[in-house]
Amino acid sequence: MKMRVLAVLSALTLVTLAGCKENQPAPAQKEPEAVAKVEEQKPAAPDASTPSAQGVASPDCVGPIETGVPETVSIAGRTFERNGYRLKLMGDAPEGGAEVKIGVLASLNEATADNLFNVGRYLSFFKESGAEMIVVAGDSGEDRGAIEAVLEPVAKAGLPVLVIAGNRERTTDYTDAVNALAKTYPNVINGNRVRYVDLHGADLVTLPGYHDPVYIHQEKGHGCQYFRKDASAVARLAGEANDPVVLVAHGQPKGETPEALDVIAPDKEHIGDSNLNAAIETGKIPFGIFANVKEAGTRAIADLAGKTVLAEKTPSETLYLNPGAADSVEWTMNDGTTSTGAAAMLTVKDGKASYAIYRAAKLTDAEKAQAAKLVPAAKPAAVQADAE
Helix, strand or coil: CHHHHHHHHHHHHHHHHHHHCCCCCCCCCCCCHHHHHHHCCCCCCCCCCCCCCCCCCCCCCCCCCCCCCCEEEEECCEEEEEECCEEEECCCCCCCCCEEEEEEECCCCCCCHHHHHHHHHHHHHHHHHCCCEEEEECCCCCCHHHHHHHHHHHHCCCCCEEEECCCCCCHHHHHHHHHHHHHHCCCEEECCCCCEEECCCCEEEEECCECCHHHCCCCCCCCCECCHHHHHHHHHHHHCCCCCEEEEECCCECCCCCCCCCEECCCCEECCEHHHHHHHHHHCCCEEEECCCHHHCCEEECCCCCCCEECCCCCECCEEEECCCCCCCCEECCCCCEECCEEEEEEEECCEEEEEEEECCCCCHHHHHHHHCCCCCCCCHHHHHHHC
16 A cells, blocks of 8 residues: 555656656757857866756757858948847947947736836836847747737837847747847847847847756747857857957856845745856856846846845946846745836946846836737737748
């Protein structure tokens, strides 16, 4: 009888684990040669025990670091050169140094009426703050329709919009959505493919996806998982920079303190990727955007461990930001406060960075009525096919 009980309990445990860990690494594919070369650099002390240690990401998830045929493109009235994974702002930098202002969004999650209303708030904040670019650091939605619906109003703002996938998106839906938007709005930049953006005053390097399949929402092989070689490649990209580097990622480095950017509720566990720490340290990357852990958001720290929390609008030689979730769903933060949506402004000037947070108030009944009008009608399948 005891043996039978144990067997039943074991079976139930396996079923539970299967439900929680339904997402496994994507099937192995041929590794791009440039990324393979980066692996030879062996960044300091990578943690081979973390889930990001082995595997090769889909090129639509983590794009290869390969050049192509250079082309000149106009984005939001500015001239850029696109060459494979690189996008470079042309022309001379302003005399006396450039100031780069980036509006940061992440974790919109769904195309709900309240979320779309909040997008309008965020865009007003960016405009008032003088943003020259918008970064959407992952988790825009789980399917194509949701991703297009939340990103289209952002695209309409007219600024360059750099978008990456997080741990929520289905890779094929993300790719289709961003490509379709880019046809209508050329200012939309697929950060899964464009891995390096060379601006005047700051250079952006992207690391799309997430390292741990446990937290990837899609079924096996359909979400965006990055691996250790992808994290290592970030150090190589940073080595190409002629300005301070801002790493744009959805995942987060491994922290040590309760104030770190990777502390998840309710057990206060650190779920960051230590391979990312190694890449940041090897590449000497001073600034970063890491958006996944909602409850650890709406703040920045000066060190990866989380020992020094930075006040808003305080320039620092190192700054690692979690902008908080743009999603309007009420969320309890690690400091005990609640959030109903947030966005951030990141400013880089004279080798230092600072940040400011916009905290969205809970919608009133009148605002909810306005928000209900913002939800777009579902597109017929034929219209979606034509957009492709």
